[in-house]
Amino acid sequence: MYNFDVETPGTVADAVAALGRDEAQALGGGQTLIPTLKQRLASPSVLVSLTGVAEMKGVCVGDDGQLCIGGATTHATVASEARAHYAGLAELASHIGDPAVRNRGTIGGSLANNDPSACYPAAALGSGATIVTNARSIAADDYFEGMFSTALDEGEIITEVRFPIPQAANYQKFLQPASRFALVGVFVAKYAEGVRVAVTGASNDGVFRWTEAETALASNFSADAVSGLALSGDDMISDLHGTGDYRAHLVGVMTKRAVAAAA
Amino acid sequence: MPKDGGIGASSKRREDVRFLTGAGNYTDDINIRGQAHVFFLRSDVAHGTITSINTSAAEAMPGVVKVFTGTDFEAVGGMPCGWQVTDKHGQPMQEPRHPILAHGKVRHVGEPVAAVVAETLEQARDAAEAIELDIAELPAVVDMKAAVAGDAPKVHDDLTSNLCYDWGFVEENKTATDEAFANAAHVTTLELVNNRLVANPMEPRVAVGDYARGTGDSTLYTTSQNPHVIRLLMGAFVLGIPEHKLRVVAPDVGGGFGTKIFHYQEEAFCTFAAKACNRPVKWTSSRSEAFMSDAHGRDHVTKIELALDGNNNFAAIRTETFANMGAYLSTFAPSVPTWLHGTLMAGNYRTPLIYVNVKAVFTNTVPVDAYRGAGRPEATFQLERVIDKAARELGVDPIALRRQNFITEFPYATPVAVEYDTGNYVATMDKLEEMGDLSGFAERRAASEAKGKWRGLGVNCYIEACGIAPSNLVGQLGARAGLYESATVRVNATGGLVVMTGSHSHGQGHETSFAQVVADMIGIDENMVEIVHGDTANAPMGMGTYGSRSLAVGGSAMVRATEKIIAKAKKIASHLLEASESDIELKDGAFSVAGTDKSVAWGDVTLAAYVPHNYPLEEIEPGLEETAFYDPSNFTYPSGAYACEVEVDPDTGKVTIERFTAVDDFGNVVNPMIVTGQVHGGLAQGIGQALLENCAYDENGQLLSASYMDYAMPRADDLPMFSVDHSCQTPCTHNPLGVKGCGEAGAIGSPPSVVNAVVDALQSGGKDVTHIDMPLSPARVWAAMQ
């Protein structure tokens, strides 16, 4: 680790001000950032910790019926407090990493990081969530811009994530054997307006919507509806743990399982 | 009935109290006043020429004590290799120089190139970033077969090629073996890879060097399985420090699995630098460094052929193996694919002719050496896989084929130069069939199928050679060391004992089980016996712990020393009891005169030895301390039979282990609970190899699996509840305890049964798959299904 200063603001306004300092970076649960610092792969001069910003923490249902999760809310809190409102999302949160990771890692940190194998991006995109920052609201469809890349500007922080609550939803995560991130994860959510299917872990472009499957499921929300569909492995991640073709195959399997579990 | 103490009792591991309550004393817990820290700048390329290295900016950084490069070590020796293999033409292996810090060239990612000693670790690291290092990259040699092809770049320019040795065993059997193949009724051939592994002990390596200016004594604290061996190798071959001026301490060590046997550069560096800087120097490996600097394990590419006669009797075995040495020869690397592998190719079977060929190859990768089982898992895997494949080809039951070919008479001299003293392979297989309820498999398969899963059953046997080893024999085979063990038993005046053993305990539980043996021999409470190890200042000599040798060899030395103690104590007792020495009996901690009620307690005798007022001073010396060295007359041969049942998910290729039964013959068992624990740990590592673990390099020699993000360790939920038995006991015939060794069995015996089971499951699903290389990850199984 290199040396850095730490700021511990208590409000979003103070956090934004602190992030205006030279080479400042937001710190959520530190589950991604701290290991990066330890390996000296990043060298911010100021870390602005968001975990003390009360207005960024907690789970509630808004007047519009959407589930609102503060950007600094831990996975463990989502797993317990979102369950009554949005079980599919709570279930996803309860399978991120291990207890230590869930007790520190935050939804804002996960979405800001946009790891191509992370779970929350699939939930956000699959639910058509809104990413609320200190400056604006961004629709999930406009937010994810490829591996480790998002619509966030420098110094912009995720203060809240708003999830429309679906009629039914399920996330199927096929574990990468070493990291136990998603080798392939598929989030399926059924709304009155239609079905959304978001896939993580598979594509070189990060999380994406499988629109063909969405169309098929809109008219017939059953595993059979996607049986005939197949994705190409060409643009999928190929690494030690699986080829692109294998990932493309798993997307089909996991989608069917998610639909079966949700239906 | 379970005993409540002594040999055969499941005494609780006394060392666990300190391990589990944070009261252990590991090397990283050792901090010496005035100590400085070292950070190693390591090569990030696999192969290259060091064109320039400028340390002046680094030297000027805050807190820097001294910066070292390869030139600082030109006057000292290279890292020694402890075993010389002679090739099939009678020539010695090629042995490159292995510098402490790279000199001229770098040969693997992670090789230390420079070292910064500074007040703090962070300062050392900052300064290391200021070292200007230029490396002109050369093409890397990664694939073993390509490495020995004519036009391959050379890892070592001064060697004739990348071939370390081409070994034939037994060379005199070759022609007859080839003939047997020509005449065979059936030949089964299998090509396979034994995957490269990283040992990953929980505690990474640490070294602290200390130098006492006043006396000129050097001390090294290190995470070692064999501190005396390190003292000898480092003192005599690297730094030129005589053993009486060098002390090596290996305190609590958090797991070794083989990778802490070897003498590493960082140990020599810290010892050297402590003197050069006149300050203690400490290094603690990060996990990332461990991946690229701890010796790796396995990494064989093998073709095995099995010839059978018309009655399905094994007629001959022929193998060709490429064994990766990595960039340099680690301490015992050459012995692993040869004497620890070729000699085991007979397995549990009567095969009259065996010929093993091994080509050891240098590549631009981390050195490869012994890892739990070392050579024996590689032998077992290929043999038990090819037998399974043969059974399938011949349409016979794989268990029946094994039973038909079992060795049933002992002692048995194999065609690969070893003699099994004892064993009962029929008994372990019978026990396996019963405990594993193998006859109920069909029902369980049907139940799995009803859930949409394919179920497979895999069985295998194993034999291993433990308790290494007779020194005169290994000397002939190229070992540059003896393989005896020593023990000193010191009895204190008040009757308590301290046993100083050369066997090191780094998780095995010696402090408990060794104490059980001595307490049992004397008939006293285990808590009166303290086991001391891990410090060259204590035990007279120690060859250390590996090859499941501690109890068989170290324990035997301890028994011999205790026998001497008892003999002397009897003399003292006979004097106190005014009886003839031959009439004295020792039972339950008291000496009595046979046929009388006269007796004297253990504590009275030990007190007399140190307060010799009424004592036969004209006949024997005061005091009660004895040392024994024990050199075994043969290896020990634990054996067993394992069964694994898996389910394969046809949609994803994911394998889950549903049942695992391990039946082992370890001879006599001192502490059944500890033995069960050793088997569990071994099984976890064997199953880890079979399903999860894979150390992978890309074609440029970059380590792809360099962290836990990509190197899959087995976790509790990857494993079933194991069913383990060691009641089939054929005691070893040549050591005093009749013990064989249990530390490696699980890792040796489990990979073939897992792979056999997966192949069986895929076949049941209608997939014509005969082999998949480990690890059987979901992706690989799915690919094999396509």
Ligand SMILES: Cc1cc2nc3c(=O)[nH]c(=O)nc-3n(C[C@H](O)[C@H](O)[C@H](O)COP(=O)(O)OP(=O)(O)OC[C@H]3O[C@@H](n4cnc5c(N)ncnc54)[C@H](O)[C@@H]3O)c2cc1C
């Ligand atoms: C062992 C382990 C296992 C894991 N397994 C999984 C898994 O199975 N699935 C999964 O999805 N993830 C997994 N993770 C990742 C985990 O979910 C992390 O918590 C997450 O990726 C980052 O969240 P964080 O709060 O820790 O962010 P940090 O590490 O603190 O920050 C990550 C990045 O986000 C930025 N940031 C943080 N908070 C905000 C914010 N509110 N607004 C804007 N930018 C912000 C930081 O500046 C930094 O760039 C795992 C991590 C570990 C260590």
